[in-house]
Amino acid sequence: MAIPENKLAFDGGWEYAPAPESTDHVRINKRYGLFINGDFVAPEKGKYFDTINPANEEKLSRVAEASEADVDKAVKAARDAYRGPWSRMKPAERGKYIYRIARIIQERAREFAAIESLDGGKPIRESRDVDIPLAAAHYFYYAGWADKLDYAFPGRKARPMGVAGQIIPWNFPMLMAAWKIAPALACGNTVVLKPAETTPLTALKLAEVIADAGLPPGVVNIVTGAGKTGAAIVEHPDVDKIAFTGSTNVGKIIMRSLAGTNKKYTLELGGKAANIIFADAAIDQAVEGIVNGIFFNQGHVCCAGSRLFVQESVADEVIAKLKDRMETLIVGDPLDKNTDIGAINSRMQLEKIESYLAVGQEEGGTMHQSSCRVPKQGYWCRPTIFTGVSQSNRVVQEEIFGPVLAIQTFRRFDEAITKANNTPYGLSGGVWTDKGAKIFKMTQSVRAGVIWANTFNKFDPTSPFGGYKESGVGREGGLHGLDAYLKLGALS
Amino acid sequence: MALTAVKKVPARLPNLGKVPAVDEVGVNERVSRFQTRSIKTSSKVEALKLILSMIDLTTLEGQDTPGKVRQLCQKAMHLHDALPDLPHVAAVCVYPTMVAIAKEALKGTDIKVASVATAFPSGMSKLSVKLDDTRMAVAAGADEIDMVISRGAFLAGDYRYVFDEIRAVKKACGDAHLKVILETGELGTLDRVRRASVLAMHAGADFIKTSTGKIQPAATMQVTLVMLQAIRDYYQETGRMVGMKPAGGISTSKLAIHYLVMLRETLGNAWMTPEWFRFGASSLANDVLMQLMKQSTGRYQSADYFSKD
Secondary structure, eight states: OOOOTTOOOOSSSSOOOOOBOOOTTOOOOSEEOEEETTEEEOOTTOOEEEEEETTTTEEEEEEEOOOHHHHHHHHHHHHHHIIIIIHHSOHHHHHHHHHHHHHHHHHTHHHHHHHHHHHHOOOHHHIIIIIHHHHHHHHHHHHHHTTOHHHHSTTEEEEEOSEEEEEOOSSSHHHHHHHHHHHHHHTTOEEEEEOOTTOOHHHHHHHHHHHHTTOOTTSEEEOOOSHHHHHHHHHOTTOOEEEEESOHHHHHHHHHHHTTSSOEEEEEOOOOOEEEEOTTSOHHHHHHHHHHHHHGGGGOOTTOOOEEEEEHHHHHHHHHHHHHHHHTOOBSOTTBTTOSBOOOSOHHHHHHHHHHHHHHHHTTOEEEEOOOOOOSSSOOOOOEEEESOOTTSHHHHSOOOSSEEEEEEESSHHHHHHHHHOSSOOSEEEEEOSOHHHHHHHHHHSOOSEEEESOOSOOOTTSOBOOSGGGEESOBSHHHHHHTTEEEEEOO | OOGGGGOOOOOOOOOGGGSOOOOHHHHHHHHHHHHTOOOOHHHHHHHHHHHHHTEEEEOOOTTOOHHHHHHHHHHHHOSOTTSTTOOOOSEEEEOGGGHHHHHHHTTTSOOEEEEEOSSTTTTOSOHHHHHHHHHHHHHTTOSEEEEEOOHHHHHTTOHHHHHHHHHHHHHHHTTSEEEEEOOGGGTOSHHHHHHHHHHHHHTTOSEEEOOOSSSSSOOOHHHHHHHHHHHHHHHHHHOOOOEEEOBSSOOSHHHHHHHHHHHHHHHOGGGOSTTTBOEEESSHHHHHHHHHHHHHHSSOOOGGGSOOO
16 A cells, blocks of 8 residues: 555545434424424414425424514413412422423433434534533533522522523524523523524424423423514513523624613623644644534534634644544534534535635635545535634634634744734633643633633533623523522512 | 555654653543444444454463463464454464464464563563563564563653663564563553653664553553554654554453554554554454354354354
8 A cells, every 4th residue: 555655544444334323213293383381383374494404405394483473472471481380389399390301301312312413414423422411411400409599699589580582593402402491490480492493303302391391381482483583582572581692793683672671681692712722732632622622513613612823833733633633534424423523504504604715715824624525415514724824814703603723823822812812702712731820821811701721612511601702791501500590689 | 565664764762852741631532532433334344354363362371381372373373263254363472482382383374473572571670681582582483572661760761771772672683573562551641651652663663562461451542542643643753654552451342443443543544454553462352253253143152152262
């Protein structure tokens, strides 16, 4: 076998045979209504839209489009449930329901994982090992708080806010639903939740779980639709709190619309995280961290490490190793257990990513993609890196939300920090070094909600998550996440 | 094979201060990623056969006798005749006094004879004794020498001593291939495993090997990954390929397949042959045979249907 000198060859030879996750146990209805007041009901205007599998563009189901009238019905149901059983229930009883949701999710984890991958395109390895277990963990965690709220905020009286309108994105549907629903319920609120229009299925399956868990009707209502449905929730006068995760643009629209109202809000928006690798870092593990930071979930991650800063003295080595590692990433069928990178979530998102690939090259960046083959049908993007770019390039400045990494080098510590902070975003960041002192100095000087040291993209229900600047307002997760669903007053 | 494999690289004590740090948490994460790979059907059969061909069938006990070694050689030649088209193992690994016996028993086959040497397993002896030990094994016909490094000297920071010792043994090997055993279970940290790997390769090791099998822990996927990464960096720096042999503690097919996954995704296809990768194991072969029978018949057979030599 002739191999070019000093180059590793990953193509050919022993290959992994297809190892598809079985979908025999998966049950998806042909059509879904809106989950309002404990029942699936038809939308008032009778409109439905398709939800497709982005890996093969085949239709999975038809889903109701909620109009203003439907949203109004859902909010009324939530208000009644709030006044009625939910806010008056003993907190320990509320906790029991949430525990029950957590357990049923665990029992049906395989089905949820498969549907998450079918509807959203993410690899089954991630939906099985990350999305679904972490979603269940959030319900477990907040269930435990339900009867301990007075201890969470000593000296203050914790009261629920009322009806929470929640709008979640398409990148982690089940997990984002958990981030929103679990603390809201634990604090005694009721919920109207809207999943993203491209990934509504697991939220609708969650509605079945909520019904099976026996929650009083109206405590959780799930309405499907696109931007208009979301706007109807945000603008509804009887909603007390808005929780939104999504793009910064939509976040700004929501903020404008909430200005002057009495509604509380938390917004989790975009990001363009700096992942900083110092010369003294454990290089092989740092390369793994780069891969995990930008290629996890096809880069559809608001806290993705999309800006890489490598100290100049190790830059060539890191980039060469990264390119080798990219060759071993398996891109393809999301349901295959060996797939590392699945399908891009939608045609619209693929077009957006591709437009950035063009922009990056037009602006003089050097683009490198892995040489993997991608399927003909469906939406795919090879793992991509840009070198020869600077803070002035759009691929460095703007959130691409795809498997696209912009690499810059730096010489001194201060330079890395200045560039890391030189962005309108501030959601997350990463630092790779063998020196503890450098880690602390870095975490104190980078303005971002989460900073990972010698790791990336680690999540836990006990840890607060949220952004600075255009990355959002408020925190979710941990104790901070309770605060976002409570009115804290004086002890009476 | 790759032309680059035979490249001569002058032996020079490397600057171990330049060896990159290793983060244990990150290594664990990477290893668990290899373990989630799902190897099924045709790729499983291919992997199982490859594993058989990479085995150094080993007996290293004080109670070894010529009879025991001949039995092991018979097993090496006839793994399981009920299954057609099986490869033979790569080598039989014995103590120096048993090399001639093994050589005779394996005559007419391409199965190599490997011998441990250099006051195996502790290495606690003078260099002259270690060199005699090596020469004795080579003179008896050993194709491969598995030496141990002086862990005491390495831990004391006397890298020059360890380096010179490996060079001297390499010279004493003549044409025999040299595998250098780091005994990672005694090195304590992955950082030291990485440094010892670099030292051994620069001193002329043809293979680096994890363990003697006499110390716990023996081979783990973690230390093997760190060593594979050291091999990769050395190859990219010098153009010389170095082989890898995890030894001890790999007794199931499933684990061995995970090692192959790790090998493939770290060093690529050029290393996926017995020339560049070996398993030092005694009980692994039968588990692989059992799995191969299962793949061909659809049923597991009792362990009593596989010869224990």
